[in-house]
Amino acid sequence: MSAPLHFTPLSGIPLVEPGDDLVALHLEAATRAGLRLENGVLVVCQKIVSKAEGRLVSLSDVKPGAAARELAREFQAFGRDPRHIEVVLRESKRIVRKGHGVLICETAQGFVCANAGVDLSNAPDDDVAVLLPEDPDASARKLRDGLLQKGAGAPLAVIISDTFGRPWREGLVDVAIGAAGLAPLTDLRGERDLRGRTLQVTTLATPDAIAASAGLLMRKDSAIPSVWVEGLPPGGDGALRDLLREPASDLFR
Amino acid sequence: MSAPLHFTPLSGIPLVEPGDDLVALHLEAATRAGLRLENGVLVVCQKIVSKAEGRLVSLSDVKPGAAARELAREFQAFGRDPRHIEVVLRESKRIVRKGHGVLICETAQGFVCANAGVDLSNAPDDDVAVLLPEDPDASARKLRDGLLQKGAGAPLAVIISDTFGRPWREGLVDVAIGAAGLAPLTDLRGERDLRGRTLQVTTLATPDAIAASAGLLMRKDSAIPSVWVEGLPPGGDGALRDLLREPASDLFR
Numbered sequence: 001m002s003a004p005l006h007f008t009p010l011s012g013i014p015l016v017e018p019g020d021d022l023v024a025l026h027l028e029a030a031t032r033a034g035l036r037l038e039n040g041v042l043v044v045c046q047k048i049v050s051k052a053e054g055r056l057v058s059l060s061d062v063k064p065g066a067a068a069r070e071l072a073r074e075f076q077a078f079g080r081d082p083r084h085i086e087v088v089l090r091e092s093k094r095i096v097r098k099g100h101g102v103l104i105c106e107t108a109q110g111f112v113c114a115n116a117g118v119d120l121s122n123a124p125d126d127d128v129a130v131l132l133p134e135d136p137d138a139s140a141r142k143l144r145d146g147l148l149q150k151g152a153g154a155p156l157a158v159i160i161s162d163t164f165g166r167p168w169r170e171g172l173v174d175v176a177i178g179a180a181g182l183a184p185l186t187d188l189r190g191e192r193d194l195r196g197r198t199l200q201v202t203t204l205a206t207p208d209a210i211a212a213s214a215g216l217l218m219r220k221d222s223a224i225p226s227v228w229v230e231g232l233p234p235g236g237d238g239a240l241r242d243l244l245r246e247p248a249s250d251l252f253r
Numbered sequence: 254m255s256a257p258l259h260f261t262p263l264s265g266i267p268l269v270e271p272g273d274d275l276v277a278l279h280l281e282a283a284t285r286a287g288l289r290l291e292n293g294v295l296v297v298c299q300k301i302v303s304k305a306e307g308r309l310v311s312l313s314d315v316k317p318g319a320a321a322r323e324l325a326r327e328f329q330a331f332g333r334d335p336r337h338i339e340v341v342l343r344e345s346k347r348i349v350r351k352g353h354g355v356l357i358c359e360t361a362q363g364f365v366c367a368n369a370g371v372d373l374s375n376a377p378d379d380d381v382a383v384l385l386p387e388d389p390d391a392s393a394r395k396l397r398d399g400l401l402q403k404g405a406g407a408p409l410a411v412i413i414s415d416t417f418g419r420p421w422r423e424g425l426v427d428v429a430i431g432a433a434g435l436a437p438l439t440d441l442r443g444e445r446d447l448r449g450r451t452l453q454v455t456t457l458a459t460p461d462a463i464a465a466s467a468g469l470l471m472r473k474d475s476a477i478p479s480v481w482v483e484g485l486p487p488g489g490d491g492a493l494r495d496l497l498r499e500p501a502s503d504l505f506r
Contacts, residue, residue, distance in 0.1 A: 005466060007258040007484075097504040104504060112421040163455070167420060167505035168365040169428075170498050171438045171458025173465070185424045202416070204469070205424025212426070212465030213258060216457070216485070231260075232469070245423050251350040251357060252420035252505050 005231040008035065009217040009224040016047075016225070018054035023146035026226060030152075035228055038153030042143075043214035045225040046162040046177055047119065047130055049139050055131040059083040062129075075101045084120060087129045091116035096253060107132060110244045111177060112253075113164045136160045136178025137239040144180040155234030157181035161211035161218070167252065174215025176207035176240050183236025184243040205243055206232075258484040261288060262470040262477040269300075269478070271307035276399035279479060283405075288481055291406030295396075296467035298478040299415040299430055300372065300383055302392050308384040312336040315382075328354045337373060340382045344369035349506060360385060363497045364430060365506070366417045389413045389431025390492040397433040408487030410434035414464035414471070420505065427468025429460035429493050436489025437496040458496055459485075 010029040016022070022044070030037050050056070064072070064082035068089055072082035078101025085103070092105035096112055105116040109132060117132040133139045144158040160178035165171075176184075186204040214227035247253045263282040269275070275297070283290050303309070317325070317335035321342055325335035331354025338356070345358035349365055358369040362385060370385040386392045397411040413431035418424075429437075439457040467480035500506045 004262065005260040005470065007260075007466075009257065099504050100502055102504070163457075166458075168498055168503060169458060169461065170496050171456045171461070173458050173462050175422075203424045204416075205419075205422060205426050206469065208422065208424070209426050209465040209469050212462040213260075216459065216462050217258065243423050245421055249353055250421060251352050251355070 003231045003233075005213075005229065007213055007217055008033065008228045008230075010035075010226040010228060011224055013048070013223070013225050016051045018051060018056065020052045022048065022052050022143055023150055026143075026147065027150055027152065029226070030228065033228075036153065037147055037151075037156060037228065039155055039230065039234065041157040041159060041182065041210055041229040041232060042147070043159045043161050043211055043218075043227045043229060044140075044143065045218050046117070046132060046136070046160055048225045049133050049136070049143075049160050049178075050130050053133055053139065055133060057087050057129045057131060059087075059127045059129060062086050065089075071098070071103070074098075077101070081120075084115075084118065084129060087131070088116045088118050091118055091131055106247075106253075109134075109136065109177070110241060111164075113162075117162060117177075132162070132177065133160065137180065137241055138178075140178040140180040140240070155181065157232075157234075159207050159211055159214075159240075161215060163215060174211040174218070176205075176211045176243075179207045179238070179240040181237055182207060182232075182234075184238045184240050186236075207240055207243070256484045256486075258466075258482065260466055260470055261286065261481045261483070263288075263479040263481055264477050266301070266476070266478055269304045271304060271309065273305045275301065275305050275396055276403055279396075279400065280403055280405065282479070283481065286481075289406065290400055290404075290409060290481065292408055292483065292487065294410040294412060294435065294463055294482040294485060295400070296412045296414050296464055296471075296480045296482060297393075297396065298471050299370070299385060299389070299413055301478045302386050302389070302396075302413050302431075303383050306386055306392065308386060310340050310382045310384060312340075312380045312382060315339050318342075324351070324356070327351075330354070337368075337371065337382060340384070341369045341371050344371055344384055359500075359506075362387075362389065362430070363494060364417075366415075370415060370430075385415070385430065386413065390433065390494055391431075393431040393433040393493070408434065410485075410487075412460050412464055412467075412493075414468060416468060427464040427471070429458075429464045429496075432460045432491070432493040434490055435459060435485075435487075437491045437493050439489070460493055460496070 062083040064086040068086035097104040107116045119130045140158040161174040163172045315336040317339040321339035350357040360369045393411040414427040416425045
């Protein structure tokens with residue numbers, strides 16, 4: 001691979017509400033930007049996908065159970081809302097770690113992240129929690145299929161990204177939580193390096209690498225929920241969930 | 254931030270040997286590519302920095318100690334070389350996790366990564382281990398200063414990247430291990446989101462996000478050790494080590 005990569009922010013997408021048509025919104029935004037969605041990767045911020053899919057919970061409807069109330073007491077110094085914690089617990093298969101006011105959860109979808117990805121910022125009002133899409137791979141697939149039907153061109157990939165923290169390092173970086181139209185892992189095992197030595201293990205998590213830089217253009221203080229990426233060689237397909245490590249072979253679960 | 258981002262691979266840099274002048278090699282490669290290194294970020298693969306700095310250990314000179322021999326026995330099924338393990342242990346402050354033939358180490362520099370970053374692939378010959386730079390922030394600073402003295406222009410940032418695995422997800426992604434000329438963390442706390450709500454915590458790890466996509470162009474099977482990135486707003490400075498989380502507040506240490 002030696003072509004340049006280009007990341008173009010798609011501006012002018014309005015605040016998304018439940019039921020909004022993400023296919024139409026992206027085709028319109030691309031047209032306004034003078035772009036044709038063909039031979040590239042569309043990276044879309046999780047939040048607008050969740051909102052369009054109605055993955056919203058009004059906190060005023062949430063009655064925190066005993067576990068959520070206990071955690072809120074434990075995290076009293078951090079001012080955690082027990083209703084938020086209740087929603088986090090409902091979205092979690094289990095708590096992987098807790099401490100410093102933070103809950104690191106394994107979500108129903110298999111992601112490990114803070115608060116099971118349940119976010120309060122940028123919600124339609126302060127009383128609403130935004131959940132992760134129920135099946136982000138299916139969301140990406142549906143958006144890709146819709147775009148191809150309505151005028152985008154193949155090869156086309158769609159990545160849904162979210163902003164996650166990491167162990168050992170401060171700061172957030174976007175990762176992929178759903179994908180369609182590209183291989184989740186690019187396996188270089190068996191290829192040869194510059195000296196002719198067979199490479200041992202070099203499997204690249206391409207969707208995560210793309211999402212990371214796209215996330216720089218999707219800052220929450222901007223009105224840019226999507227980024228168009230050109231320059232990756234087309235090819236492959238698969239679900240992002242295939243990139244998630246089996247818990248049994250994970251040293252940090 | 255709403256300008257596009259461009260990642261341009263710098264080809265034609267020869268295999269680097271100890272003592273080689275990375276400043277001259279990059280200025281020549283940029284000239285050949287018709288680029289001026291000004292108002293952008295140069296991302297450089299760790300391996301050529303380590304080689305230029307002579308951070309090489311010939312395995313034939315390494316006598317594995319008792320701990321390395323014991324680990325090699327424990328990992329017998331994985332065919333680990335006890336001399337490699339010995340070098341890994343020398344570069345480590347401590348082992349964070351071990352299992353499945355993998356050693357996750359905290360390095361002397363403070364990184365948490367497999368094998369303390371000690372790599373065998375692409376070394377000058379099969380008998381040589383490549384260590385991480387002793388102080389990658391200083392390496393980035395030195396390269397940036399040299400480039401600015403010899404004809405590059407400010408604003409200019411340099412990132413040294415390496416390819417790390419992650420917990421919970423298969424596949425590798427490049428992260429920054431050294432940086433100069435950009436802020437390691439871009440703090441959006443206190444800014445307001447689209448609804449006027451104050452953002453709670455949105456601190457972006459900008460060098461890691463840049464390194465991730467640059468890594469897509471620096472695949473080990475290619476001869477591209479460096480990538481030139483344009484489109485980030487200039488500003489800030491700092492050391493990458495300031496992005497490393499304090500062990501005491503880390504839930505996965």
